[in-house]
Amino acid sequence: MSSARTWLGGRWAVSAISGTLIVAALVVGRLAADSVWGDVLMIAAAVVAGTPVVIQAWRSLTAKVIGIDLLVSVAAIGAVLLGNYWEAAAVTFLFAIGHALENATLTRTRSALAELIAVAPDVATVMRDGRQVEVPAHTVATGETVLVKNGTKVPVDGIVIGGTGAVDEASITGESIPVEKLDGDQVFAGTISTGGFLQIEATGVGADTTLARIIHRVEEAQDAKAPTAQFMDRFSAWYTPAIIVLAIVLGAITRNVTLALTLLVIACPGALVISIPVSIVAGIGRGAKDGILIKGGEYLETSAKIDVVAVDKTGTLTEGRPYLTDVVTLPGTADAPALTDDEVLTLAARAEAGSEHPLAQPIVDAAVERGLDVHDLPEHTQPVPGKGIIATIDGHRIAVGNLALGATVAEHNGASSRDWAGTPAHEQAAAVVADLAAHGRTPMVVARDSHPVGVVAVADRLRSDAPEMVARLHDSGVSKVVMLTGDIEPVARAVADQVGIDEVRAGLLPEGKLDAVTALQRAGHTVAMVGDGVNDAPALATADIGVAMGAAGTGVAIETADIALMKDDLLKLPAAISLAKRTVANMRQNIVIALFTVGLLMVGVLFGGVTMAIGMLVHELSVLVVIVNAMRLMRPRRIAWHHDDNADRPAARPGTARPGRRFPLRHVQHVGD
Known part of the structure; x- marks a missing residue:
């Protein structure tokens, strides 16, 4: 009983019952001498298929909206009153089939959202009082330890605090290759463990997970109207009443009511109305599958x-992770002998130990990696905004920063900035700075007591x-x-x-x-x-x-x-960007298909040959063509990009930083020898 009730409430029930009655009417009409029973069955078929249409038309009218359902309702009722029972049954039957197919294909275009909802985990295994307990995923508390075993879904957003494993993050990022997870790595609800065993500290649960946010964003985006869709809504609000007026005028002039009713049917803007939303839903759905969320x-x-x-x-x-690339030593003088590269790096690292600048840490890390002693902190540090840092180390004033910082140190020591800028050491430092900057590094002059002793440089990996x-x-x-x-x-x-x-x-x-x-x-x-x-x-x-x-x-x-x-x-x-361009192109194709179909049918009606039933059939076929065209966006697309990687692009200069290389890429012991 429940299965029968479910079937009757399904999208295909009205079409199936109406179609059966039409077939029965045709059979009875062939076999019986009296066509009354055939007419009764045809009217019954029209009533079964047309009742939902009339109800929807009435609801729209009460909301002051004149829609497609009203056009079909007027045409079908008019056909019955004129005794064109076959036309009434055929129009409503085809409209019911088209509506069911439209719903089915629209559901498919929303498959990305359905798949996202399907991957949402239901249960979680948590550690409580030293025992593994299985609980509904939404009841996990922030901070609890969640266990994820091989083949199971990650039920929460969290941080790995124990174990190792591989996780398929396709539902979040669109990438199908599993990602290795270690201590401190982030994991997301809805992803799937493909190997290993993970202990996770929950940081996001239920509606606070990344997956929940994605589902919410896709729901909103697929329902949001684009400017073109808003224009189509306004256009339909004027177009449908205009068609009704046109049909009335045509009927009055020609005194052919059937022609007027046929015009109502073939002028339905169904394909036009659906042409934009179906493309948007499909495009945004495709993007969600590929890890691209578009707001609407x-x-x-x-x-x-x-x-x-x-x-x-x-x-x-x-990458946003700078590293040391160069240590350049500068020639000394009789009063200030030249330093070795390790000595220059040690001075720079000890001075930068008191700095919060993001370029300070790579210098300190490089010195530690070389085994240099940089544990002693400077006696005093003075950050100079926009220039660098000045530190007092073992009684010497050490400056690490740009060339302008050296002038500041010179002035502190009683010399003029002009004297500093005119020294051979400054000129040599300036030449090294210019050369390093031209190679894509960020250079910093290291000066001791106003005398530049070297230059260190850092770079970010491209x-x-x-x-x-x-x-x-x-x-x-x-x-x-x-x-x-x-x-x-x-x-x-x-x-x-x-x-x-x-x-x-x-x-x-x-x-x-x-x-x-x-x-x-x-x-x-x-x-x-x-x-x-x-x-x-x-x-x-x-x-x-x-x-x-x-x-x-x-x-x-x-x-x-x-x-x-x-x-x-x-x-x-x-x-x-490519997906957006393809989606907009798809929208335009759908508009052309819809307008061409309506124009062609109107010509057919005015010059004869297109009946009400044929008009509805072609109309519904145009709706399906529009939807199927939009569904092409749902297919994964492998783009073949054609370009010459070296065309019109300056070659990298020798010594340019390359990803993955550690310092020093280039090491100069002395300059000017």
Whole structure:
């Protein structure tokens, strides 16, 4: 009984019953001399299929909306009153089938969301009072220890505190290759252990997990209307009443009510109305499967127009983990003998031990790695904003910073900055600084008691996929990639040359990046800004599209970014822009299909040959064509990028930092000997 009730409530029940009655009517009409019973069955078929349509039309009217259901209802009722029972039954039957197929295919376009919901874990194994206890996943408390065994789902967001294992993170990042997890690594709810045994400290549970945020974002995004969809809604609000008026006028002029009713049927804008939402749902769903979260249809359409991409250097084009590349010793004098490279590095490391600057730690780490004694802290430290640091070590004033810092030390020692700038040592230091900066390093002069004794340099490792990202952006239709960085001009230029960046704007504070984005917009560009979200926040907010990378572990980024790339993968950016362009192209194709079908049917009605039933059949077929066309977006796409990695790109200079290399890439014992 329950199965029968379930079937009757299913999407295909109305079509099946109506179709059976139509077949019975045709059989009875053939066999019986009297066609009354055949007419009765046809009317019954029209009533079964048409009742839901009439109910929906009435509900729309009470909400002051004139929709497609009203056109079909008027046409079907009119056909019955005129005695065209076959036309009434055929129109309502075909409309019911089209509605059921439409629902079924729309459900498939939302499959990404359904799959995300399906991977949400139900149970978790936690340690309580020294025992393993299986509990509902949403009841796990923050801070509890959760056990994840081979083949099971990770039930919470958390940090690995014991064990090792491999985890399939495809549901979060879109990458199918399992990721090794060790102590301190982050894991996400909904991912699957493919080997090993993990102990996890829960940091996010239930609605606070990354998976829950993704599901919420995809739900909102798929329901959000794009500007084109909003225009179509406004268009339909005027189009449908206009068709009713046109049908009335046509019927009055021709005195052919059947022709007027047929016009109502074939002019239904069903394919037109659904053409935009189905593409948006499919495009956003495809992006979610690939680890690309797009905020909604509006941002999808805007992303398709992007012609300039602005990127930060540190942490975006580079790994954000600087390391020591060079130690250069400078010649001494009679009063100040030259130091060895280890002595220069020791002085720099001891001075930087009291600094909070991000470039200080790589110098200290390098000295420790060499086995140098840098444990004794300086007696006094004085950070000089924008220049470096001055420290007192063993009675000597040690300065580590840019060339301007040396002048500051000289003035402290009673000399003039002009005297400092004119010394041979300063000129040699300036030459080394210029050379290192030209190679993409950040140089720092080491001075002892106003005398420069050496130069140390650090560099950030360039991401291996940064050049390919830029090439793919150009292949995707982006005309210009701009670097916005706070680093000095020579270093920024050197990195840009290696990556293939079109334009460099260096030495920028956060406000400067904001001004740069605004200037690009004023020039008529649609700008996407990619950054790490802290010092880039103003520019990210101002750009037409703000892109957050590696957002899987950042709930705020998932909720606020226009595009959130779940994996810290530069190649996801051109993939997102390509997806947006394909989705918008798909929307336009659907609009053309819908308008062409309606135009063709109208010509057929006016010049004869298209009946009400044929018109409804073609109309429903056009709806299905539109949906199937949109579903092409759901297929995984392997893009063959055609570009010459070396074309139009300056070759890296000898000695340029390469990913994975440890210091020193180049080691100069003395300069000027």
